[in-house]
Amino acid sequence: MTMRVLVADDHALFRDGIVSLLEAAGFIVIGQAGDGQSAVEQTLTLHPDLVLLDLHMPGMNGLEALRRIKNKMPETQIVMLTVSDDEDHLVEAIQGGAEGYLLKHLDSRTFMEALASLQRGEAAMTGKSVKVLMNRLASQSARNAQKIPRVVLSPREIEILRLVAKGHSNAAISVQVSLSENTIKYHIKNILQKFGAHNRTEAVLAAVREGMLQED
Secondary structure (H helix, E strand, O other), X not given: OOOEEEEEOOOHHHHHHHHHHHHHOOOEEEEEEOXXXXXXXXXXXXXXXXXXXXXXXXXXXXXXXXXXXHHHOOOOEEEEEEOOOOHHHHHHHHHOOOOEEEEOOOOHHHHHHHHHHHOOOOOEOOHHHHHHHHHHHHHHHHHHOOOOOOOOOOHHHHHHHHHHHOOOXXXXXXXXXXXXXXXXXXXXXXXXXXXXXXXXXXXXXXXXXXXXXXXX
């Protein structure tokens, strides 16, 4: 499915470069915004499948725009774009519902591969960002480890979700656990339903909060 994209960034030159890259890859860019308020308004009007949202913009910043969009249109996928590798921003963005967090210094190939992962139900993040996210949430996991979990996963589901948390694709997981890729998709679908999660990232975060992903 061709994704309809809104690009929000206050630097016009960078925005134009992203638009050209997206269009060359077959994405349909339906709108551009130079600030957070405009990004929210255009999203509510144009209903894009994906919003590429700069973290730092004048007026309303990207994190506030993220919250407002997700409040009104939770099904819209949002990937944060930033020059900041601040861990607090990463955690806040993912906890706010973002499906991805990408640094602007990425090369074009890595950037497009990350966006392609969204269509597979995966987070648009590099392995480094996934590792940072998991490390930051480890202490919270430890605090919750003694609580009775509200969601019960089977040992197989926990095994698969641990691999998802490490950034592995369905194909890679199927090899590691000796199951077909379709079976992996079935397990992940069940995991999402149990947590009421919209995507894999939300499921991983929920499991971490429940203290379910600690290694034995």
